[in-house]
Amino acid sequence: EDKVVQSPLSLVVHEGDTVTLNCSYEVTNFRSLLWYKQEKKAPTFLFMLTSSGIEKKSGRLSSILDKKELFSILNITATQTGDSAIYLCAVDPGNNNDMRFGAGTRLTVKP
Amino acid sequence: NAGVTQTPKFQVLKTGQSMTLQCAQDMNHEYMSWYRQDPGMGLRLIHYSVGAGITDQGEVPNGYNVSRSTTEDFPLRLLSAAPSQTSVYFCASSYVAGTEQYFGPGTRLTVT
Numbered sequence: 001e002d003k004v005v006q007s008p009l010s011l012v013v014h015e016g017d018t019v020t021l022n023c024s025y026e027v028t029n030f031r032s033l034l035w036y037k038q039e040k041k042a043p044t045f046l047f048m049l050t051s052s053g054i055e056k057k058s059g060r061l062s063s064i065l066d067k068k069e070l071f072s073i074l075n076i077t078a079t080q081t082g083d084s085a086i087y088l089c090a091v092d093p094g095n096n097n098d099m100r101f102g103a104g105t106r107l108t109v110k111p
Numbered sequence: 112n113a114g115v116t117q118t119p120k121f122q123v124l125k126t127g128q129s130m131t132l133q134c135a136q137d138m139n140h141e142y143m144s145w146y147r148q149d150p151g152m153g154l155r156l157i158h159y160s161v162g163a164g165i166t167d168q169g170e171v172p173n174g175y176n177v178s179r180s181t182t183e184d185f186p187l188r189l190l191s192a193a194p195s196q197t198s199v200y201f202c203a204s205s206y207v208a209g210t211e212q213y214f215g216p217g218t219r220l221t222v223t
Contacts, residue, residue: 009151032209042201042214043154088153092209097161098169099144099209101154 002027002093006102014110017079021105023089024071031094033072035063038086038104046074046087079109113137117202117215124192124222132187132218134202142205143185144169144212145177147198154201160185161208192222 003026013019023033032050036043047056049065049072056063060079065072076083086104093100118133136143144159156169160179174196176188185204189196199219203212 004153006153034211042216043212044214045211048211090154090212094209096167097142097208098156098159098167099212100156100170101146103151103153 002091002095002100004089004091004100004102006087006089006105008105009103010106010108012108012110013079015079015081017109018075018077019079019107021074021076021087021089021107022071023074023091023102025089025091025100026070027091027093027095027100029094030067030070031092033065033092034090034099035072035074036088036090038088039084043088076107079107081109081111083107084109115202115204115213115215117200117218119218120216122218122220124189124220126192126194126222128192130189130192132189132200132202132220134185134187134215135183136185136204136213137183138204138206138213139182140204140206140213141182142208142210142212143179144203145175145185145187146201146203147171147196148201148217149198157187157200159208189220194222196220197222 035046052067145157146154158177202215205212
């Protein structure tokens with residue numbers, strides 16, 4: 001059965017800290033992995049990863065994929081209170097066009 | 112562009128009632144999907160469509176129907192509401208499966 005597991009489930013840090021969020025997966029025929037940020041409402045897209053070892057970066061956020069070890073990490077440096085959100089990882093298992101989401105990591109950044 | 116729109120934003124149903132959640136996108140995306148989000152469980156796929164006239168079941172399809180008569184619209188029907196269907200529902204679209212999805216604002220449904 002296709003599975004996506006995120007860790008930790010929740011995390012509390014202080015402004016300025018660096019955090020690493022994890023996403024591991026077991027899927028039939030991997031095609032892509034996507035990260036989303038969800039604040040109060042709908043998820044918004046952060047990164048899409050398809051190739052191993054290539055870092056995607058946007059400002060203080062970066063992500064990398066390891067297809068051999070079947071995981072991805074999302075790094076946030078110099079965290080700000082505006083980074084407080086649920087971060088979701090989704091994987092395209094490449095079999096039936098469906099997407100599998102992990103349970104998410106709830107990040108709280110305290111001033 | 113309005114992006115992905117959903118109606119209604121909130122809905123309260125009694126057990127056994129039926130209703131349709133509306134979803135529309137104006138980006139000419141082929142792939143559309145419906146998710147439900149429950150606390151601690153992330154997003155779970157209910158049904159999806161890879162193009163007009165084509166629909167398929169996701170992870171949790173029981174109690175829901177969909178149709179895709181046009182590229183733009185992808186309504187979700189609850190056939191006979193149950194308290195277990197109390198959730199937040201998101202519609203999403205993307206150019207093709209496995210790429211960046213755009214989400215609607217969500218519908219918070221309560222079944223009593």
